[in-house]
Amino acid sequence: MNREYNLIIGRQAVAGAEGTFNVLNPATEQPVAASPQASLEQLNQAVEAAQTAFESWKLSTHAERQRMINKIADQLEKRADELAAIIVQEQGKPMFLAKAEVGGAIAWTRATAALEVPVEVIEDSDSKRIEMHRKPLGVVGSITPWNWPLMIAVWHIMPALRAGNTVVCKPSELTPLNTLILGEIINEVAPAGLVNIITGESRLGSAMTAHPDIQKIVFTGSIPTGQAIMANAAPTLKRLTLELGGNDAGIVLPDADLDAIAMPIFQTSFLNMGQTCAALKRLYVHESQYDALCERLVAIAEQQNVGNGAEEGVTFGPVQNSKQLNIVNELVEDARDNGAQILTGGAPAEGSGYFYPPTIVAEISDGVRLVDEEQFGPVLPVIRYSDVEDAVRRANANSNGLGGSVWSSDIEQAQRIAARLECGTAWINNHAEILPHAPFGGCKMSGFGVEFGLEGLLEYTSPQVININKG
Ligand code: NAD
Numbered sequence: 001m002n003r004e005y006n007l008i009i010g011r012q013a014v015a016g017a018e019g020t021f022n023v024l025n026p027a028t029e030q031p032v033a034a035s036p037q038a039s040l041e042q043l044n045q046a047v048e049a050a051q052t053a054f055e056s057w058k059l060s061t062h063a064e065r066q067r068m069i070n071k072i073a074d075q076l077e078k079r080a081d082e083l084a085a086i087i088v089q090e091q092g093k094p095m096f097l098a099k100a101e102v103g104g105a106i107a108w109t110r111a112t113a114a115l116e117v118p119v120e121v122i123e124d125s126d127s128k129r130i131e132m133h134r135k136p137l138g139v140v141g142s143i144t145p146w147n148w149p150l151m152i153a154v155w156h157i158m159p160a161l162r163a164g165n166t167v168v169c170k171p172s173e174l175t176p177l178n179t180l181i182l183g184e185i186i187n188e189v190a191p192a193g194l195v196n197i198i199t200g201e202s203r204l205g206s207a208m209t210a211h212p213d214i215q216k217i218v219f220t221g222s223i224p225t226g227q228a229i230m231a232n233a234a235p236t237l238k239r240l241t242l243e244l245g246g247n248d249a250g251i252v253l254p255d256a257d258l259d260a261i262a263m264p265i266f267q268t269s270f271l272n273m274g275q276t277c278a279a280l281k282r283l284y285v286h287e288s289q290y291d292a293l294c295e296r297l298v299a300i301a302e303q304q305n306v307g308n309g310a311e312e313g314v315t316f317g318p319v320q321n322s323k324q325l326n327i328v329n330e331l332v333e334d335a336r337d338n339g340a341q342i343l344t345g346g347a348p349a350e351g352s353g354y355f356y357p358p359t360i361v362a363e364i365s366d367g368v369r370l371v372d373e374e375q376f377g378p379v380l381p382v383i384r385y386s387d388v389e390d391a392v393r394r395a396n397a398n399s400n401g402l403g404g405s406v407w408s409s410d411i412e413q414a415q416r417i418a419a420r421l422e423c424g425t426a427w428i429n430n431h432a433e434i435l436p437h438a439p440f441g442g443c444k445m446s447g448f449g450v451e452f453g454l455e456g457l458l459e460y461t462s463p464q465v466i467n468i469n470k471g
Pocket of ligand 1: 143144145146147170171172173200201202203204205206207209220221222223225226228229242243244245246276277278374376402442
């Protein structure tokens with residue numbers, strides 16, 4: 001166990017009124033540190049601090065907001081190694097990926113600072129001028145998951161601040177420590193109360209979604225929690241951005257170049273040990289290439305060095321928590337019972353830590369849980385098809401709609417098929433690429449609202465029309 005962690009309420013480091021809870025290292029199952037357990041009263045104090053800060057922050061100029069967010073990016077750079085180290089310890093990903101997460105968080109912070117909030121002139125005639133302005137909403141409640149904890153907190157907090165809001169953030173109770181450090185870093189440069197961090201279990205999240213003084217909830221997490229949030233937010237008519245689960249399909253067309261696509265398919269399916277919302281989670285492969293692609297994917301899976309992400313040379317870490325490990329295990333066992341072939345992997349590793357090797361499952365089809373449900377872990381079902389139309393139909397026959405992909409040497413044909421996929425982003429010869437300037441979000445049960453780019457920023461505002469009568 002290393003340093004002490006505190007809540008951040010109104011720029012003060014505060015102990016949890018309800019004590020602490022242990023955060024475990026998924027590679028060792030040993031405690032990393034104790035995180036403060038906030039009380040509901042402390043949540044109220046955090047909201048009050050954010051509300052008070054909003055009274056002046058809403059009047060800040062765009063240039064002031066941009067300057068402050070860039071200063072946060074500077075501070076993040078100074079503490080990048082510390083952040084990467086704690087992400088490895090509490091989240092489990094290998095160091096190279098934790099560094100990429102911190103680098104991404106810094107890049108997103110700067111990209112968000114650079115966004116301009118437009119004033120739209122709707123009419124400018126002899127008789128009138130009508131302008132549409134964008135006003136901040138007030139206190140934004142951010143609730144984050146455990147897979148990319150720092151990056152997702154930055155995705156929520158920075159656009160909220162850029163648009164003139166203030167924030168109360170509740171990270172996942174499984175990975176709260178990096179967000180507490182993020183809060184410290186922000187509070188080195190931000191006015192008191194601008195960003196408050198409270199940690200604890202779902203009860204706090206639930207109270208946030210019903211809180212009368214929180215104007216918007218931005219939530220990234222599972223579909224059942226998204227549904228609970230929407231129901232809970234109804235009485236106060238909160239604005240919502242819900243980035244929920246996915247079960248992204250990838251379709252490999254008969255003409256695809258296997259040498260070119262095998263590695264990116266593996267990487268985007270197993271990104272962060274498969275614990276990525278927009279990872280490729282169901283792979284449909286034409287029968288003419290099925291065996292050859294499976295063989296290549298198995299070879300790449302078997303090259304991975306599975307182990308503690310803090311150790312040199314490890315390319316593949318543990319699953320983040322025992323509940324998720326059990327889900328992955330259960331889905332693979334169910335697939336096996338239904339006649340699927342486990343080409344590599346297929347069982348948790350012996351000993352301590354939540355390790356599960358990269359697993360490729362073949363001879364499986366729709367109707368089996370591993371295909372129909374989100375696995376959110378290191379296992380990829382590979383499904384054989386003979387007719388492209390049938391593959392498109394099966395890809396769309398799922399209640400999720402986050403991402404999708406088409407893999408082919410014929411870009412035009414791939415584009416025609418991509419346009420028919422029911423998802424928020426359709427990639428061609430790639431998957432899971434998320435960028436600060438491209439709006440990202442889901443359709444169907446994967447949620448609504450987008451993040452990133454101008455469209456993402458505008459979700460943290462409400463329009464106000466100014467109608468000037470010149471007569
Ligand atoms: P989760 O829904 O269990 O928890 C996410 C957060 O919600 C945690 O902070 C938790 O404490 C809080 N929470 C739980 N119950 C709550 C309630 N009733 N009210 C308010 N808050 C509550 O999700 P998870 O297991 O941490 O994350 C995995 C899921 O997140 C996967 O389904 C994954 O696909 C999804 N995800 C989606 C995206 C995206 O951008 N679409 C990104 C990452 C993860």
